[in-house]
Amino acid sequence: MLRTLLIPALAALTLTACSPNPITAPADGVLPPPPFTDDTMPAAFKDHLPWNPAGQDVKNGPMGLQYIVLKEGPDGGRQPGATDRVSVHYEGRLATGEKFDSSLDRGEPASFRxxxxxxxxxxxLQEMSEGDEYLFYIPSALAYGDQPRGDVIKAGDDLVFLVQLLGIEVPKVADAAAWQKYFPWNPDAPEVVKTESGLQYAVLSSGDAAGAPPVNGQFVLVHYEGRLAETGALFDSSYERGEPEAFPSNGLIEGWVEALALMKPGDRWMVYIPANLAYGAEGTPGGPIPPNAPLQFEVELISVMQ
Known part of the structure; x- marks a missing residue:
């Protein structure tokens, strides 16, 4: 319905498993230092690279995955399931120690399913509980296999990640009370704002007043739910999918383009879009929107991407 563009955190691959390559300690039992170090390397990497699969603290996960528990979170912390959305801090390095990615450097946690x-x-991550900090050794077959990634990860590289599981995110849901209040749409309600084009909206909540709307087709990240304004029939909902959507702010139906140009990050509106600013006389052939159908959306502008 709306144009969907994905922004993956780490690309998913389905690959055959293998075990970590064994590392043989020298006769004196002392492992050499990591072959690649830098001043910013966290102690966990310095202490455990090169990786020793038979190390005292090393635990075996499924299909060749290995990990070390560096820190345990509070008792009662939740463990994520395979489709849960989590918030994490992490740093990723090759098994040789060379860094290729770090949310710690960016100062902003990553969020993904x-x-x-x-x-x-x-x-x-399914081995972890909220608040845990682990060091993972991920053999190439559970990472990117024979496909190089970026300038650092080469085909066949094993990876080591320092991971802090900050929390399991509760999925956002559509505002049921707002829908009950604003459906059917009442254009004469005192809080309804009308524009010259025929677009109408009511502000459910406001973001930072100092925020700026998207311009020149900047990408936006939004949550939304769309219904037929005449019947209330649901035809699309990012809330139901549990995933916000990202797309260029000028690449949508006219009503969306106009509304987004008025919104600031954090704003949440109920928007009424007349048919001529939506899908017009054609509707969506073979789809859920009939000809000449006005639409109603709950729209939350999460962020504008610079």
């Missing part, structure tokens, strides 16, 4: 990432992450 467990079934949207590499298999080693999907499996490993």
């Amino acid at each position: 467990l079934n949207q990432v590499i298999p080693g992450w999907t499996m490993g």
Whole structure:
């Protein structure tokens, strides 16, 4: 219905498993230092690279995954399921120690569903509870296999991740009370704002007053639910899918383009879009929107991407 563009955190691959390559300790039993170090390398990597699959603290996960528990969260912390959305901080390095990604460097946690990432992450995070901090050794077959990624990860590379599971996110849901209040749509309600084009909206909640609307087709991240304004029939909902959508702010039906140009990040509106600003006389042939159908949307502008 709306144009959907995905912004994956880590690309998911379905690959055959293998075990970590064994590392043989020298005769004196002392492992050499990591072959690649830098001043920013966290102690967990310095302490455990090169990876010793037979190390005292190493635990075996499924299909060749291995991990070390660095820190345990509070008692009673939840464990994520395979489709839960989680918030994590992480740093990823090759088994040789070279860094390729770090949310810690960016200062912003990553958020994604467990079934949207590499298999080693999907499996490993299900071993964790909220507040835990683990070091994962992910063999290449549970990572990117024979497909290089970016400038650092080469075909066949094994990966090591420092991961902090910050929390399991509760999915957002559509505002049932707002729908009860604003359906059917009443254009004469005192809070309804009308524009010259015929677009109408009511503000459910406001974001930062200092925020700026999207311009020049900037990408936006939104949650929304769309219904036929005449019948209330649901035809699309990012809330039901449990995933916000990202798309260029000028690449949608006219009513959406106009509404987004007026919204600031954090704003949540109920929007009425007349047919001529939606799908017009054609509707969506073979789809759920009939000809000349006005539409009603709950729209939450989560962020504008710079």
